[in-house]
Amino acid sequence: MPARPAPHSSAPQRTADSGLTKATARRRNPQAFAALVGLVTVGLLAAGCTSTGGNEPVGEPTSGGTLTYASGDAEPSCLDPHVGGNFPQALISAQYLESLVSRNTEGQITPWLAESWTVSDDGLIWEFTLRDDVSFTDGTELNAAAVQANIAHLKDPTTLSSTGYLALGKVTGTEALSPTVVRFTLSEPDSALLESLSQPWLAIESPTALERSQDENCASPVGTGPFIVETWVKQNAVTLVRNDDYVSPPEDAGHTGPAYLDKIIWRFIPDSASRYAAVQSGEVDVIDNAQPDTIVQATQSDSIEHLDSPRPGSSNRIELNSGQVPFNDVRVREAFIRSANVDDAVSSLFHSTATRSFSALSSVESAAVSNAALFDYDPAAARELLDAAGWTETDADGYRVRDGVRLTVMFPVSTNQSIPAEQSVFEQIQATAKETGFDVQLAPMDLSSWYAALASNDYDAVSAPYTKVGPDVLRILYHSDSIVPAPSGYFANLAQVDDPEIDDLLTAASRTSDAAERASLYTDAQNRILEGFYILPLYDQQNHFLLRSDVVGFRTLPTVAVPTFYDAWLNR
Amino acid sequence: MLGRIAARLAGAVFVLWAVASVTFCAVRLVPGDPAQAVLGGPGSQASPEALAVVRAEYGFDQPVLVQYFAQLGRLATGDLGQSYALNTAVGPLVLSQLGGTLLLAVLALALAWVFALALATWSTRGGKIASSVGSGLEIVAAALPHFWLATSLIVVFSIWLGVLPPISTDGVAGLVLPVLTLAVPLAGFLGQIMRESLLVALESPFVLSARARGESERGVRWIHALRHASLPAISLSGWAFGSLISGAVVVETIFARPGLGRTLLNAVTLRDVPVVIGVVMIVAVTYILMTLLTDIASRLVDPRLRLI
Numbered sequence A: 001m002p003a004r005p006a007p008h009s010s011a012p013q014r015t016a017d018s019g020l021t022k023a024t025a026r027r028r029n030p031q032a033f034a035a036l037v038g039l040v041t042v043g044l045l046a047a048g049c050t051s052t053g054g055n056e057p058v059g060e061p062t063s064g065g066t067l068t069y070a071s072g073d074a075e076p077s078c079l080d081p082h083v084g085g086n087f088p089q090a091l092i093s094a095q096y097l098e099s100l101v102s103r104n105t106e107g108q109i110t111p112w113l114a115e116s117w118t119v120s121d122d123g124l125i126w127e128f129t130l131r132d133d134v135s136f137t138d139g140t141e142l143n144a145a146a147v148q149a150n151i152a153h154l155k156d157p158t159t160l161s162s163t164g165y166l167a168l169g170k171v172t173g174t175e176a177l178s179p180t181v182v183r184f185t186l187s188e189p190d191s192a193l194l195e196s197l198s199q200p201w202l203a204i205e206s207p208t209a210l211e212r213s214q215d216e217n218c219a220s221p222v223g224t225g226p227f228i229v230e231t232w233v234k235q236n237a238v239t240l241v242r243n244d245d246y247v248s249p250p251e252d253a254g255h256t257g258p259a260y261l262d263k264i265i266w267r268f269i270p271d272s273a274s275r276y277a278a279v280q281s282g283e284v285d286v287i288d289n290a291q292p293d294t295i296v297q298a299t300q301s302d303s304i305e306h307l308d309s310p311r312p313g314s315s316n317r318i319e320l321n322s323g324q325v326p327f328n329d330v331r332v333r334e335a336f337i338r339s340a341n342v343d344d345a346v347s348s349l350f351h352s353t354a355t356r357s358f359s360a361l362s363s364v365e366s367a368a369v370s371n372a373a374l375f376d377y378d379p380a381a382a383r384e385l386l387d388a389a390g391w392t393e394t395d396a397d398g399y400r401v402r403d404g405v406r407l408t409v410m411f412p413v414s415t416n417q418s419i420p421a422e423q424s425v426f427e428q429i430q431a432t433a434k435e436t437g438f439d440v441q442l443a444p445m446d447l448s449s450w451y452a453a454l455a456s457n458d459y460d461a462v463s464a465p466y467t468k469v470g471p472d473v474l475r476i477l478y479h480s481d482s483i484v485p486a487p488s489g490y491f492a493n494l495a496q497v498d499d500p501e502i503d504d505l506l507t508a509a510s511r512t513s514d515a516a517e518r519a520s521l522y523t524d525a526q527n528r529i530l531e532g533f534y535i536l537p538l539y540d541q542q543n544h545f546l547l548r549s550d551v552v553g554f555r556t557l558p559t560v561a562v563p564t565f566y567d568a569w570l571n572r
Numbered sequence B: 001m002l003g004r005i006a007a008r009l010a011g012a013v014f015v016l017w018a019v020a021s022v023t024f025c026a027v028r029l030v031p032g033d034p035a036q037a038v039l040g041g042p043g044s045q046a047s048p049e050a051l052a053v054v055r056a057e058y059g060f061d062q063p064v065l066v067q068y069f070a071q072l073g074r075l076a077t078g079d080l081g082q083s084y085a086l087n088t089a090v091g092p093l094v095l096s097q098l099g100g101t102l103l104l105a106v107l108a109l110a111l112a113w114v115f116a117l118a119l120a121t122w123s124t125r126g127g128k129i130a131s132s133v134g135s136g137l138e139i140v141a142a143a144l145p146h147f148w149l150a151t152s153l154i155v156v157f158s159i160w161l162g163v164l165p166p167i168s169t170d171g172v173a174g175l176v177l178p179v180l181t182l183a184v185p186l187a188g189f190l191g192q193i194m195r196e197s198l199l200v201a202l203e204s205p206f207v208l209s210a211r212a213r214g215e216s217e218r219g220v221r222w223i224h225a226l227r228h229a230s231l232p233a234i235s236l237s238g239w240a241f242g243s244l245i246s247g248a249v250v251v252e253t254i255f256a257r258p259g260l261g262r263t264l265l266n267a268v269t270l271r272d273v274p275v276v277i278g279v280v281m282i283v284a285v286t287y288i289l290m291t292l293l294t295d296i297a298s299r300l301v302d303p304r305l306r307l308i
Helices: A032-048 A087-093 A145-154 A164-167 A193-197 A214-219 A271-282 A292-299 A330-339 A342-349 A378-388 A420-436 A449-454 A473-478 A500-511 A516-533 B002-029 B035-037 B048-058 B064-075 B089-125 B125-144 B146-160 B175-203 B207-213 B218-252 B260-269 B274-301 B303-307
Strands: A065-072 A101-103 A109-111 A114-119 A126-128 A173-177 A183-188 A227-233 A237-242 A263-268 A304-308 A316-320 A400-402 A408-414 A437-445 A461-463 A535-539 A544-546
Touching: A065 A087, A065 A271, A087 A101, A087 A420, A101 A193, A109 A114, A114 A473, A126 A145, A145 A164, A145 A173, A164 A535, A164 B002, A164 B260, A183 A214, A271 A292, A271 A544, A271 B146, A292 A304, A292 A544, A316 A330, A316 A420, A330 A378, A330 A420, A342 A535, A378 A420, A408 A420, A408 A449, A408 A461, A473 A500, A473 A516, A500 A516, B002 B064, B002 B274, B035 B048, B064 B274, B089 B125, B089 B218, B089 B274, B125 B175, B146 B218, B175 B218, B207 B218, B218 B260, B218 B274, B260 B274, B274 B303
Parallel strands: A065 A263, A408 A437
Antiparallel strands: A101 A109, A114 A126, A126 A183, A173 A183, A227 A237, A237 A263, A304 A544, A316 A461, A316 A535
């Protein structure tokens, strides 16, 4: 699903495979609100920011203590990420659920609940050998039947799974070959299967717990993870307690055995300024969705540290709708890209907290191809391209005109999904593109209206990131099949790239079992996408955490960059 | 008397019906498929099978009019329905959030009255300067937007002074800043009205006659004049209570407090129609009750009204 950086107020998130978004809107004028809060916080907070001494040397980890986490994302309506499947669910469920496989920082798939696996030559039969020493926290044993029950749960329409359901599209059946070996049968080869299975939305839950009603399972899903859901007071907090019998950390974890923390209080604080004030005052220990202004302040404070962990999948980029005038002409697309001064906008508005991207993929994806030369700011070249494309006249307002029609770019902006800094970047792009003769019409709208605008093809440019593990996200975003709307009207190929050569490359990449061939196919596909000027990359999907300096051992999982507190301890 | 009560009850039922209908239409008129809301939001890539399950379960496949009357029928029997997004019954959900918001609103209203009374009595006694200062303070307070005030209070009391938590906590400390945020602008409104009517009352013949009887200045102000001055403010308190509930949307979001305001905000974003209607109905009921209470209070304070 399309995933979005967390907005100032609450965070709508589109997650990996599904287009789910949960968001809370702010009041009538979010921009004015953000601006005012910004003024207040930047002015007053900066003045109030004081250093509290240098970092203490870190000793041996000590067990115990309660950590408070504050999420800016919306509170999930269900703590079981099989149901729906969005980013807020992934954030919290990574503390109590685990997947069959994981991924390391090099992008390689590593064992987790499955200790090994094999695939047949035709790529249609996968066999996973499970660890035989793992139990769920309700005492149920992890075995092949448990995995089967989870796949069945994800594929059952009454589970209402979107993300997990899509990821298992090619899996037709499962079979328990022995208590520890489970076989997946596929309808066609899927080179992204392991990457899909590593995502939190496909975590393995206790089959005993899954048999309860959905309401019960949503309130307290049962997994094999280092923490256990104890209570959930809706609209207030989820309390997680340590799993003392924990045995299954992933390979890249910092220790073995149970977690150090006794307890995690997981809160939801939608307002960015309040969230930062809460970590500043020590009321909470870790916050997510830190905004550029608060990150800058935090870097001046000794008591708060910053962790930047870009999400996998796509970069944040502006997609140009190549399915209709004016961007059905590659020269006009290139002209728009050349006329947009992105570098200055990003550096001035993100205060160096974001790095410019020149790729369709996130920088954490090893398959990412980056080509800065294609995205140079060059208004003179842009004007020549517009001349060549027939947009030769200029009207009284300075906009280019062809056959009496003004060169207009409709740009719907989701105020839920684009943080205030990003909306300001769009405004600067609007201003620089105007100098070349583009009339960019930014239309801020709430999430439902935004999706409606996309579904009715009422857009020329749009920004809609998508979180997924691995380069297969390219197939979702740029294969012509993805122009066909889902029953909801949603479609992922918003640039409406319809290029048989790209289709062939992406299809071949998703079917090959040869890693080198797969990488080369994705490279070719990305080059063709970038050279077709379908997208204007901006930066990675921003995912910033701020934490008290006495929280040690905090990191994110290299799968979808959600936090894990397994190694974390309090140095107090 | 019975006729008056019947008329009031009929009025209340009409208001509730109107509120339910307008809310139903408003939420339905905005783009977005309620089945999507159930399945995790408007961008959901829900499968056709899942959508079909949801549509049948919630009756979205029925014509809108059928859904409307079904909704009204359920409301008439006191059933607020099932939340699309939260998988829970709306009644218990809304009631569980009501307490926090009511507490906030009642405390804010009480504090606003204290501020307004203090300001009005002081500024009408202290001569020209006090009067100007008082009226200036009232105008500034009344004009303060909740979100600005909330953020400023957090900066001052949580960041600089470090004496109060910036987010809601279990104890009383977490209530102070949210209550202040709601009370200060309201005190501005109430104070303005009280001061003006206090000035009018102090010029009235009955005050002169009280003074002539030898009533002390304190007695004149607190027993005679204030009684008159408080009437408009009491009437205004009914409206103020409603505005406090809407202010709670902002305040609960900023201070991360559980409550009706946050519930409403989330529900609107997710197009969770039953929750929106549930919250609005509950707010309408409390508003009606509040208006009733202010009527009674006015009668207690003003004997003239008891004759009508």
